[in-house]
Amino acid sequence: MEMDTMVAWSGLAFLLVIDWRLACLAVLTILAWRFYYWAWVTPKRLEKLLREQGFDGNPYKVLVGDLKENSQLLKEAHSKPIGVDDNTLPRVYPIVHKSIQKYGKKNFVWLGRIPRVTILDPEHVKEVLTYYNTFQKHFAAQNPLCKLLITGLGALEGDRYHKHKKIISPALHLEKLKGMVSAFDAVYSDLIVKLKKMTESTGSVELDVFPLFETVTSDVISRTAYGSSYTEGKNIFALLKEIRDLTVVLQLRPNIPYSQYV
Known part of the structure; x- marks a missing residue:
């Protein structure tokens, strides 16, 4: 009787170990699939949609996108002096300048896994500004650091944007x-x-x-x-400048959720 009981308990313990391992494997599989979908499937789907709409740009690179190339172009641009009559875009945002030169007026660059679209057609720009409920900014979704610098009207969406725009218009x-x-x-x-x-x-x-x-x-x-x-406000401006500089440095890195806690 005792032997049967021991065998039964041993079998139960074995099954529990197997169940625990299977549960862990299932959780890891789900997490791996979600990461794969987040890091690869979604960006590639967006890339396909953009190309179907006539936009062109570099192929997506997992997580980093064009950030590495942009960092190299920035270092190269800042290593040379700039003249008074020189174009500032190659120095301020070289990856966008290169993309315009290479792909034309409808192009996109990859800020990590997020594509950023550049449009130079005035009619398209007018359409984006008119239909503000459709074309939203999503700063927080792209990079939470943007909330440190982009505040006020620039960060508002939809009806709130329209309302506050009406409020400040008389001041201009x-x-x-x-x-x-x-x-x-x-x-x-x-x-x-x-x-x-x-x-x-x-x-x-x-x-x-x-x-x-x-x-x-x-x-x-x-x-x-x-x-x-x-x-009178010198210290405040100094702190804002420091936040701006740190944010610019961090924006050149891929935005991986919860990576700040690692």
């Missing part, structure tokens, strides 16, 4: 903009005085104009939007 009327001229005049007058002081002793000076105009732009925004000055 010509008469309203005329009221900002005094702020522009004050900022650029200060800039001219600063530049004259720099050249008083030598007659000329070599300087990096990018941070200078970045400061001027921030000062204009502070005076027109908040009624203060760049000096």
Whole structure:
């Protein structure tokens, strides 16, 4: 009797081990299939649909897309000086510039597993802006980091976008903009005085104009939007710049869900 009981328990334990292993195998199989569908099937399906609609671009590369090529093009572009009359697109967004040159006005590039479409036909652009409920941005779905930088009207969708656009439109009327001229005049007058002081002793000076105009732009925004000055909000602008720079670096990497917890 005892022997039969032991055999029965041994058989039950064996079955439990088998069931546990089968359950784990089933879970792993489901996860592997979902990852395959997410990382390969969905992007390739989108690529097929885009090509059927007349768009052209590089074939999809698993997870990385065109990010690696874009990173290399950025390093190459930033290694050379840029002239005053040079086209800025090859330096700011070289992968898009290359795609336009190679594939024409209707093209797409891969930001990881997400295709980004470029359209240069004014009629198509008008259609996208008119049917805002159909053509949505989906920033959060593409990359959650975008929520750090793209806020306000630029991040809204559908009816909320239309409502807020109506609210801010009066602020951009010509008469309203005329009221900002005094702020522009004050900022650029200060800039001219600063530049004259720099050249008083030598007659000329070599300087990096990018941070200078970045400061001027921030000062204009502070005076027109908040009624203060760049000096008062200097720390806030510095933090925003740091967030922007970090976000740009992270955007060059593939966006894998929950990878930040690994």
